[in-house]
Structure formats: structure tokens, C-alpha cells
Amino acid sequence: MKYSERIKFAVSAAVFGSAWGALEAFMGSYLHMLNIPFRGAIMAGIACVLMSSGRAFAPYKFVTLSAASVACLIKLVGIGAFKLGPMAGILIEGIIAEIVFLLFGLNSFSVFTASFAVCFEGIPHFFITSWIMYGGGIFETYLIVIEKTASVLGLPKDSYMAVLFLWIAGHAAAGFFFGKVSSASVKKLKNEI
Amino acid sequence: MLLSFFILFFISLFFDALYILIPISALFSFYSFISGKKYLLKPAGGWKFWIVPLIFIFLSPFFLSQNFSYSKEGLLKSVSIFFHLYIFNFAFNLINDSFSPYGLYALLEKKNMKKAASSAFLALAYFSRFKREIETLNSYCALYSGSKFYFIKKPSLFFYALARNAFSAALDLSRLLYLRKINI
Numbered sequence: 001m002k003y004s005e006r007i008k009f010a011v012s013a014a015v016f017g018s019a020w021g022a023l024e025a026f027m028g029s030y031l032h033m034l035n036i037p038f039r040g041a042i043m044a045g046i047a048c049v050l051m052s053s054g055r056a057f058a059p060y061k062f063v064t065l066s067a068a069s070v071a072c073l074i075k076l077v078g079i080g081a082f083k084l085g086p087m088a089g090i091l092i093e094g095i096i097a098e099i100v101f102l103l104f105g106l107n108s109f110s111v112f113t114a115s116f117a118v119c120f121e122g123i124p125h126f127f128i129t130s131w132i133m134y135g136g137g138i139f140e141t142y143l144i145v146i147e148k149t150a151s152v153l154g155l156p157k158d159s160y161m162a163v164l165f166l167w168i169a170g171h172a173a174a175g176f177f178f179g180k181v182s183s184a185s186v187k188k189l190k191n192e193i
Numbered sequence: 194m195l196l197s198f199f200i201l202f203f204i205s206l207f208f209d210a211l212y213i214l215i216p217i218s219a220l221f222s223f224y225s226f227i228s229g230k231k232y233l234l235k236p237a238g239g240w241k242f243w244i245v246p247l248i249f250i251f252l253s254p255f256f257l258s259q260n261f262s263y264s265k266e267g268l269l270k271s272v273s274i275f276f277h278l279y280i281f282n283f284a285f286n287l288i289n290d291s292f293s294p295y296g297l298y299a300l301l302e303k304k305n306m307k308k309a310a311s312s313a314f315l316a317l318a319y320f321s322r323f324k325r326e327i328e329t330l331n332s333y334c335a336l337y338s339g340s341k342f343y344f345i346k347k348p349s350l351f352f353y354a355l356a357r358n359a360f361s362a363a364l365d366l367s368r369l370l371y372l373r374k375i376n377i
Contacts, residue, residue, distance in 0.1 A: 007370045008363075014315035015363040019355065021316070022323045046352060053356040057363050070316045084285055134246075135277035137209045137270055141253060181349045185356045192357075 001060070008058040013066035016054030020047050020067065021074025024086055028075075032086075040122030041171045043086075044093055045178025047071070048115040051097045052106075052182040056189050059106050068094020085129050092125070093118045111186050112179035119175030123168065198224075202284040205277065211269070214276035221283045233286045243278075250275050319362060326358050 001009070023046055031039035054067050071094070072087045097114040104110035130138050146160045201217050225233045236243050253274070254267035330351070338346075 004367075004371060007367050007375075010312050011315065011363050011367045011370065014312045015319050015359050015366065017312075018316040018319040019323050019359045022320055022327075023355075026324075046355075049352045049356050050359065053360055054363075057360055066312065070312060073313060074316060074320060133278060133281045134274045135205075135209050136207070137273055141270060141274070181352055184349070185353045188353065189357065189360050192360075 005058075005060060009060050009063055009066070012054045012058035012063050013070050016050050016057070017067035017070025018074055020050045020090070021071035023047075023050075024071060024075045024090060028086055038122070038170050038174055040089065040125060041119045041174035044089070044118045044121055045115060045174050045181070047090070047093055048097060048111075048118045048178055049182045049185055051094070051118075052111045052114065052186045053189055055101055055106050056186045061102065062098065064098045064101055065094050068098075085125070088128075089121060089125050093121050096121060106186075108183045108187070111182045115179035115182045116172075116175035119178060120171050122171055198284065198287060202280060205280050209270075209273045209277075211273060211276065214273060214280065218276050218279050218283075221280065225283070233283055235286065236282060246278060250278075315366070319366075322362065323359070327355070330354055330358070 024043060027046075028039070028043050031042065036042070051064050051067060055064055068090055071090050075087050075090060096117050100110055100114040100117060104113065127139075130142075147157055150157055150159050198221070201220070205214060205217050222234065225231055250271045253271035254263050254265075334351070
């Protein structure tokens with residue numbers, strides 16, 4: 001790597017990772033405290049805008065993953081008590097985006113795909129976090145509680161599928177919105193260089 | 194010591210049996226008292242965070258039975274969930290108290306990972322600037338639109354402004370490092 005490329009790599013990871021981590025540390029903590037729905041997808045989408053911009057600034061391999069590592073470091077020292085889950089989420093989002101950019105390069109399609117894929121990270125994240133916090137037995141408990149609630153309310157047993165569908169659709173909508181924002185941002189930023 | 198605790202925590206993820214969870218919890222509690230680090234047992238996130246999970250654990254024996262009567266099977270399940278939470282809480286506090294930014298920077302320097310240490314230093318330096326940039330952005334939005342929540346009406350513009358500020362800061366920093374011939 002040339003000297004100028006090394007500088008751009010380090011600065012991109014530092015600046016965009018720091019911005020991401022700062023947003024996660026402050027905005028992410030407030031959203032979690034207020035229990036805003038789809039807060040994971042919202043934070044993932046914002047992260048993708050920054051990751052795509054960082055990639056546009058320094059289009060080198062593993063720069064997105066480095067930015068994710070820096071964001072983890074910043075999140076660790078930020079406010080809020082629960083950092084383990086968000087930190088794991090940040091790293092996984094970085095890995096997903098890095099894989100997409102390595103496969104497809106940097107273009108409108110890859111930026112949109114990366115944002116869309118990253119916003120879906122919240123779905124397995126919920127199941128893995130529940131497993132880690134409460135153990136594997138919690139899912140059986142959840143299903144029993146849902147079935148009992150459905151029978152009390154007079155709803156069919158598989159009514160939870162509608163809720164699951166809405167949950168997944170919400171993540172897809174967030175992914176679509178942030179995909180458009182990321183693509184437009186990267187296009188504008190490239191024109192401004 | 195840290196590694197052995199994480200191995201025990203990792204093992205606990207795969208078992209719901211109380212004869213595994215209770216000894217692990219007892220070992221963690223014993224360590225907290227012996228080492229004088231009783232703060233490791235404090236509820237992470239404060240009591241308010243744990244009220245809902247504790248109510249759920251308390252009511253589970255009733256929810257898990259046929260006719261909402263008290264069931265022993267439900268009680269065993271909810272006790273298992275409680276011990277999982279207890280172990281997770283301990284592991285969480287241990288991580289929170291074991292790492293600090295300066296300790297991490299010192300470790301990176303000790304291991305001769307200068308590139309990683311430089312990135313970490315630059316990141317922490319930009320962090321405080323970014324906080325000020327968000328405040329300035331918010332003030333301009335409020336001044337321009339007359340509303341403090343302009344970015345909620347036009348979120349795409351807000352996110353683009355954040356990305357653009359970070360981009361221009363990265364350009365300035367790269368030029369400065371290149372002109373000063375800083376070794377990264």
C-alpha cells in the first residue's frame with residue numbers, strides 16, 4: 001500500500017468509525033432507553049450511511065471492518081449500561097457490509113444491498129441475545145405464552161405469524177429507506193470530491 | 194482468570210440444567226466476595242431495567258400451566274432462566290469493569306500494534322469534534338426551520354449532513370497527516 005493510501009485507510013477507519021460509535025453511544029442508548037420500535041434497524045441504517053461514505057473516501061479492502069472495530073471501541077467507552085449486545089451488532093454489521101463491498105465493489109447496487117442486508121441484522125440479533133441472556137429454554141416459554149395469550153384473546157394459534165411478518169416487513173422498509181439514502185449520499189459525496 | 198470466567202459463561206449458554214447453572218453462579222458469587230469486587234453482582238443497567246424480566250420470571254410458573262394454576266415445571270423453567278440472567282449479569286459487569294480506553298491504548302502500544310494504536314488515537318480525537326458537530330447541526334436545523342425536530346421531518350438530509358461532515362473532516366485530517374509526513 002502506498003503511503004497516501006495507508007493514511008486514507010487509517011483516517012477513514014478512525015473518522016467514520018468514530019462517528020458511527022458516537023451515534024451508537026449516544027443516540028443508540030437513548031433509543032434503547034425509550035424502547036423505540038425498530039431501533040436496531042434504524043441504528044444499522046445510519047451505520048450503513050457512514051460505512052458507505054467511509055468506503056467512498058477510502059475504497060480499500062477491510063476498511064469497513066476496521067471502522068466497525070473503531071465503533072466498537074467508542075461504544076465501549078460511551079454512556080449506557082448495555083453495550084455487549086450493541087457491540088456484537090456493530091461487528092456483525094461491519095462484517096456483512098465488508099462482505100458485500102468485497103464481492104460487488106463500490107457502486108449503487110452494492111451500497112443499497114449492504115444497507116438492506118445490514119438492517120436485517122436485528123432479526124437474528126434478537127434471538128441470539130435472548131439465548132445468551134435467558135438460555136435456550138426461553139423460546140419454548142415465549143411460544144407457550146404467545147399461544148396462551150392468543151387463546152385468551154380468541155385469536156387463532158398461529159396469529160403470531162402476522163406479528164412476525166410485520167416485524168420482518170418493518171426491517172425491510174428500514175433497509176429500503178436507508179439503502180436509498182446511502183446510495184444518494186455516496187453519489188453526492190463522490191461529486192463533491 | 195478472565196478467560197476461565199468466559200469459558201464458564203460460554204458453557205452455561207448450552208445448558209438449562211440447574212446442577213450446572215447453580216455451581217457456576219455460586220463460583221461467580223464466591224469470586225466476587227473473595228476478591229472484594231462485590232460491584233460485579235450489582236444489576237447491570239440499574240434496577241429499572243430488570244423489573245420487567247423479573248416479573249416475567251415470577252409469573253412464568255402460572256403462564257406455563259394448563260389453566261393458569263401454579264406449576265412445578267414452570268417454576269423449574271423460570272429458576273433456570275433466572276440463573277442464566279444472573280450469570281449474564283456477572284459476565285457483563287466483568288467486561289464493563291475490565292476495559293478502559295487508556296488501558297486498551299497501552300495494551301496496543303505494548304504489543305507493538307502501532308497502526309491500531311494510531312487509529313484508536315485518531316478516533317478518540319475525532320469523537321469530541323463529532324459531538325460538537327451534531328450540536329451545531331441541530332442548532333442550524335432549528336434556526337432554519339424554527340423547529341428543534343427538523344431532522345425528524347427530513348431525516349435523509351440530516352444523515353447526509355453527518356456523512357458529509359465526517360467526509361470533509363477525513364479529507365482535512367488526511368491532508369494534515371500527509372503534509373506533516375506522520376508515519377502510520
